[in-house]
Amino acid sequence: MASLEQVIAQMSADLPSMPAGHPRLNGRINKFGKGKKAWYRLREFTLRSGRQVITGAYGIWQGQNPNSVPIRIDWEGATDEERAEAARRQADVEREETERRANAARFAANRAGQEWKRAAPIDDAAAVPYLARKQIGGDFARVMANGTLLVPARRYRAGERPELVCVQKIDPDPAMGKRFNHGADMVGAACLLGSITRGETKLIGIAEGYASGQSVRLAQGGSLPVMLAFSAGNLLAVARQLRADFAETTLLFFADDDWQLVQRYERDLRDHFDVEPAPAIDGMDHVLTSSKGEPVTVRATWRQDATGTGYIEADIRSGRRVRLLKFENAGLAKARAAASDVGNAKVCWPAFADRGENKWTDFNDLQVEESIEAARDQVLAAIAAATAPPADDLIAMDSPAPPVEECATPALLDWADTPPPPSEEDAAPAGTGLVPLAWALSHCALIQGSTHVWDSVNQLRMPNSAFVKLVGKESAKAWDVSPQRRSISPRVLPATVRGVADAGGGAGDDSLLAMLERYTLLYGTKTVWDHDRRKIVAYDAMALSRGSNLAERWLEHPHRREIDLENLVFDPTQRVDLKTHINMFEGFPLKPKKDIEKAGLALTLLQSLCAAESNADELMHWVLCWLAYPLQHPGAKMQTAMLFFGEKQGTGKSLFFEAIVKPIYGEYGATGGQNQLDSTYTVWRSQKLFVLFEEILSRQDKYSAIGLIKHMITGRTQPISQKFKDDRDEANHMNTVMLSNEFQAVPLEPHDRRFLVVDVRKDLDPELLANIKAQLDDGLVEAFYAFLLEYPLGDFTPHTYPLMTGAKERVISFGRPDWEAFYLAWAGGELDAPYCSCLSEDLYLVYDRYCSRYRLRGLSLTKFAELMGTRLQKDRQWVGLGAMKKKLLTVLHVPPQDNDPASETLSQACERFRTGADIKALL
Template sequence: MATNYDDVMTQLVGAGLQFDHLVVGKMQRCKVEGDREKRGWYSVHELVLDGGDTVLVGSYGIWRGDDNGTQKLTLAKRSLTDDQKAAIRARLAEDRRRADAARRADAARAAEQAEAKWRECQVEGEIDYLTRKGVRAHGVRFAPAGAVLEWDGNQGKPYTTPIGSAMCIPMMDAAGRVHGLQFILSRALHADRIKRIERDKEFWPAGIEKRGHFHLIGMPTWIVLLAEGYATAASLHEATGLPVAVAFDAGNLLPVAEALHKRYPRAKILVCADDDSFGHCRECRAPVRIADGADCPACSKPHRCENAGVTRASSAAVAVGGRHVAAKFVDEEGRWAKFQAQGHKITDYNDLHLAEGLPIVRAQVEEALRTVGWQAPTSAAAAPQPGGEGKPALRPIETLDELLERFALIYGEKEAVFDRQERMIVPLAGMRNICISRELHRRWMEHPTKAIVRLDNVGFDPTEKDRKITCNTYAGWPTKPKAGCCEMLIDLLAYLCSAEENADAVYQWLMKWLAYPIQRPGAKMQSAVVMHGPQGTGKSQFFKAISSIYGPYGLTINQAAIENHRNTWLASRLFILAEEVVARQELYQVKNALKELVTGETVYVDPKFVNAYEEKNHVNIVFNSNEEMPIVLEDDDRRHLVVRTPYAPQPEDFYRAVKREIEEGGIAALHAHLLDLPLGDFTPHTKPPMTASKAALQDLALDSTTRFYREFVAGAIEGIKPGVVAIATDVFDAYRTWCNRINVKPAPMPRLINALEKKHRIECARKRYLGADGKVMGPHGVCFIPEYREQPDRTRILVAPEKPPAEDERTWIGKHAIAFRNAVKDYKGAANA
């Protein structure tokens, strides 16, 4: 055994370290007298002296914040060589390094446990502590029912304590990382635990690093207040509206003040001290008033009490160029009497709040600010206002927990995330910039439980039935219906439809078309509405009212938007009003884009800064135009309701009445009316009624091949009769001459023949035939042009020419071809005459 074993034990035990037996050769953690955590440590090693004696050397200490309190074991009356002294110094240095590393590891482990426990806690909850203190919950959480805290226990025997419904306060750094938790216990639910530990608060887990970590109530601006406990901070915040940091105890005021000053260098720091004016004599435990002198009136010995709250607050304020202030109570003698009788201290601003009210707390803080000449800068930015469309104003993100809850990384996208609050895809850089610090964003990136979704999990699903969509850009219907008057708006729509011969059928269909997707959000109507006519009839007034019902999911666009390939406007839309979008024949891509909007199942969205993506099409579209030809319609179109508005507008009083009705809640009333409108058997596939306006628009939109075909088979081309067999080149010759006569550009021959064969079902085949000289010609392309024939029931049908049974096909084709060619020559001659 080492010759100084007893001496070493005396030094370690005398320092307050508690352990069962001395371990030699490696660093040990141990408990300290009066403390439940293993804050003590020692590192003892054997050293053989020149005389052969073995002694114990090393160091020990007690952790206080980030100070390991290293003390060297003393060797009484021992002579050491220089080498031995050097060896001991090296060993002590190594012990300190190991102690520091062990402490950092403990703190990191504790932070990981605390963060996991914090995520388990709930935002909503109640506790008698808040009622007793008269304050609200600010940024805290509540342990769920059945929750427990895990403890190591003595002699390697772990145990748990129930904390269900306890209030949980996070201890964070300036980057928002949780390092530990303070649980406030309920006197009703945790009475046994409170009795055992003799307080209603406990920190968890073991090994937490409290120094410099805090809980923020509010966001530091030009100023931040600093207080010891949560209730004090909550009272200060509720009284003044100013941001307050909770330091948890007086010893942490200075480290927290320094951390806040480093993170918010422009913010002034007002330390709001607990006024610890009273205490108990260390010798006889009698109550003493510190202001009465250094000696105890009861035993006449130094009481060794200090006003720790004010002293520490003053030191913290001086270190960061701040100021400190302590609560002032009207009844100081009553305060002293209560302490003498009950041992209960009335010291802080929560005590002042309960005794004299929040206005007194506010007045004292404001007086302190006036005294030191502090006030909010006049050039400071105005307080954030609510965002558009009723959304809350955006603010910086301060905690990792908020990042984890709000954002999901989109796998496969180029640096994009989904923002669950804003219901949108945003660039990763946008998310990074809204974080209070880059460190906070890095911690999210490195976090093992951050949400990751696939691109097909992100979408716009107003039906809310697609299980694949877990990140929905739809946030619910944005406007609310309200019973009221919308008669003028309904009359306006009826007037807009009144010029059509079947006006009532058009009006009834259109009302149901408007109502269906409002009654069934996300319904994609397989049709569109085209409303065109003179200016000033009220087209825009009515359909902009409809668009308003859709809130942000409705939009008015123009031609430039349609032609722009950056079609971000198309994302997450339910209704589009297209004003003066003219799909000219030359703009085939625009025509196809419009058709895809009406009938396509998906749309392709190509925004800036984020990869293009596909989204399910829920858009229903109305085209408004003053043009005679607002859109190109195919002659067999079944998807568009075309309405030409009356030429004469209503009197101005009518439109003023419509405007007044809108201002008085007419849009919400129209919303309610459409929600209640009976739909009967109307579905998204119900075809729109045919109108004379649509027929006229289709006729205007006909391409030259179809118009030529119609005039040809109707016998409307001078000198060229249908019901013939013609060589394809002669048909094209006739077509080209016809185009020249009406001054339109002819299509190429392959397009003409393809249109006749594919679109109009004319038989075109390669055949041999007899020429004028009796020789066999071909094979050449031959077209069998039909003609209209009246049936017994007086209907007319198209009938193709038929070869007489007894006639040779080549002879029959040749005879028709020669006659048709001669007719074309005559037609061309007449055209050139």
């Protein structure tokens, strides 16, 4: 079980120093640190066995993201009864917490009602400081005697009276900010400016804040109803309620442009890591030094979310602190996501003539800082575009993000007329299709030379009219013009019966016409591409099979097809030009069949594989995202790999990955071994999306082959060589899983970012094994495939870093060089030598004792000093020890520590080290 000391150690690695008297195990959210952004919630309970269990979470607020980190519970040595009791106790706590929140929300609503009754209507807006400052009226709000503005937050439902759940209080003093009734349930709560008439209102505006919404109405003329969501995170809930009540009404989001991403990135580095200036946002590792002399590694990258909105992803590492931060344009991203979710919705945001470095984000800022005329022009243009047929984006985003071409994912239009697949409870809204546009872009391809569409998931050929009904009219138009639209050659399609793929379809006969369809000459080689067999064959082999006479006639025929060798590609994204290229990818061969019970068997097996890790639930979610992403986005190259190891055999590793996951890929999946890695010929890698390696690295080869392994994980292309065939390069879409029974199957660096490592210790349940074997050939694989296609990915991307697990920490420590282990032991206070500045020769003597004690092969003084120079500042300084005169000596500088004597000089620190380490003077 996690002790309080272990919890404090875990929290200290990520949070600033806690004040005296903390942490408190009171089950409440405790905030501390600069701006009260650091937080934690811990609770403790005692099991019947007497064991103490501490649960909870902690994090640092960043915008609307609390960055929650769960407390790791060490279940080592715990019995099943203790686990079950802990789970029951935790469920009881969560149930009590739910009841507490419901009561708090009820009390908050009561207080809000009383405050609203005591407040007065606004007769003179100029007398209310906030309204005067924002240059707006006070319609639909009230004011308290002290000048505090009250904005009501109500829950609206068609046919019901609005329910007041909270009031927003805006203090006359700008420094006091905005507050809500404590404990209020704000999810879906909103404030309606204006009125909505069912069947008559054709357009409803949605904004975040009161001032922004009032400026929009002032600019428009006051007839447009605007619903206030109060925050970007509440836009989706408000929009969903509006869509449920007004299915045919167009929604227009007047979004906040929270554009200062770079500034927030620089501020967080300065405030939390003491680093200034911030490094470039270029996706590269930058090693900086804080003012305390501590190394800080920063990798910042521009990315785009699913809506096409740019954000900054920053990986920051300093010692044991590892933080992955996301700096996003919350106003724009949440508005776009909400518009995409509800459909028949559009997004606009203000464009400033000269914003500079000012934090201007909304339409009220546009009115105040420029003019009401500028706001009117943009608002009316947005309304005109919203009520007109779909066109391009309303306004170009004024954002420091790089152009779309430089980002990881292509931009999406702000038109969001296609909702996601409807749930079983809800019917599809009128005018929309059965599947979203994103699904069609991932799994549907235009058949070259026709208007028909191929559905690779359902193995179905459909006419354009059927496709329009499937995705909806507007989505079909967007799909047709999208640069992400896929295309497929009719040559690679299977025979169909009433549009559905027929497994018995043949490849044709040996006639000249069939050969013209089947073979393509690869220019510059003596080989041809066989479309039926999907492989390169020698011309002589083809002629031997078909007859020399027929082969010569084919070769001389004017309609024979010929392409350059480099135009033979493997492109699972299916966006290559089929007029000039041949795509070796034909789509996934397996057809998913939804069956929750069968998919549950695979999930139970995966849960068993992850059970030994302390963060098993989080780990299982990450693994499922990793497996689901390349299936939901065919062609995605994961920049990470997974390693499952364990000394026990029969735990189910191969059963899960070999028997369940790999068959999803059909011929695009493979199992590899050491022979494949050592082979001169690499054709086994061609046309592969998933490769499972079993015990690939021997003790002799694990270090020599790691470079090749890394390239297979992150390399963009790979050379393909085949005996008696011409070499070529092929795009690398191969995603890798490794299985091993060795503890250190792969040597990992301390800051490895490629591998997710899982130690599999739990024995496979015989009953589960029997059930899986019984269902393997009866739809289990298809059911798990269907489950992965629908699994929610959230913010998961191919570049999402793997979780740190206890197994990975152990593997890293096992392979750590002896000198680095010595340094960590010294810095951690484990040696009889103080951690302070010292002479390199003195530290080497301590290192020599360390090696002798643990029977290690030590390094020379020169190598040792240079390696220590990578951890500490090393230079030559004049140092005087004892009564001796100062000499120019090599010194290793340790940053000041909390327990260092006040005003200690460098010479005194070196003398203190020598005394503490019991080193006799050698100078």
